[in-house]
Amino acid sequence: MKYRLLAIDIxxxxxxxxxxxxxxxxxxLARAREHGLEVVLATGRAFVECSNVLTMTPGIRYLIGxxxxxxxxxxxxxxxxRSAMPPTLSHxxxxxxVEHGFLAHLLKDSQASGYDYLMIGDSKPDPSTTWWLQMHQVRTEWVSHVHMDxxxxxxVRVGTVAIGxxxxxxxxxxxxxxxDSIMCQHWSAQTPHQVTGSRTHLLEIFNPMVDKWTMFRQLADDLGIRHDQTVAIGDGFNDIAIVRQAGLGIAVANASEDVLQVADRTTLSHDRDGVAVAIGHILDGDW
Incomplete structure (x- = not known):
């Protein structure tokens, strides 16, 4: 088969x-694996926030988070x-x-720290944050100042949540x-009432070289897979690089215009089994 590694946004x-x-x-997804196509989930979520999705998609070995x-x-x-932020920069x-009146969310490498988020500041969390942490049983520590980190x-990431x-x-x-010492993303968050397109927004800060494609490319190298044998399917801002750089970049129909412009192919929307349709075309040799 032409392609050997497939990254899918969540x-x-x-x-x-x-x-x-x-x-x-x-x-x-099961059919893809049967045909030797390794499937990787590539998401803005932390690992702990993907447990429900991984339960629904057995057999996936790797997650880019x-x-x-x-x-x-x-x-x-x-x-x-991992790509950890320098301590001085993250602090x-x-x-x-915090000085702008928000609660700072520091996402940790939980395998090293033993918990998922360090929440810094005295501000109350946004209601969507409380819902999200409870829903995914996220392990948190709460402190008032960065020196308590x-x-x-x-x-690996610093951010906050509020109305856009x-x-x-x-x-x-x-x-x-x-x-240029940071990579900054500001976009719509998932809430109890809306999976996408809500007025509640995320602000996320990373090391400047962090993106899904960079990690996906490194995984491909580790697995001995050429970059032209990779596929990526996505819809949003943090999918632009991976959709543009993969051997085959696919946008779902509901994707942002920026993703649609760099994609090689477009599949149906996320609400019309777009991933399944795309995999079908790949396995049948149409794409």
């Missing part, structure tokens, strides 16, 4: 509007690769977020203050 791509993996998609900052083994949760970003070397307009000022401040 939210807005693999999951439908109700946050489920359709039976057609489950069967297509936190927008490309972590590569994990799904059977054990073991961190295979300066967290301090700026017990594992400063193990932060409220984050504009701090987003611009961070971009002006840190420039």
């Amino acid at each position: 939210d807005g791509t693999l999951l439908d509007e109700t946050g489920q993996v359709s039976q057609a998609n489950v069967e297509a 936190a927008g490309g900052a972590l590569l994990s083994e799904t059977s054990t949760g073991r961190t295979i690769r 300066e970003v967290a301090t700026a977020i 017990r594992y400063p070397d193990h932060t 307009d409220q984050l504009h000022e701090v987003t611009e401040f961070l971009r002006d203050r840190f420039g």
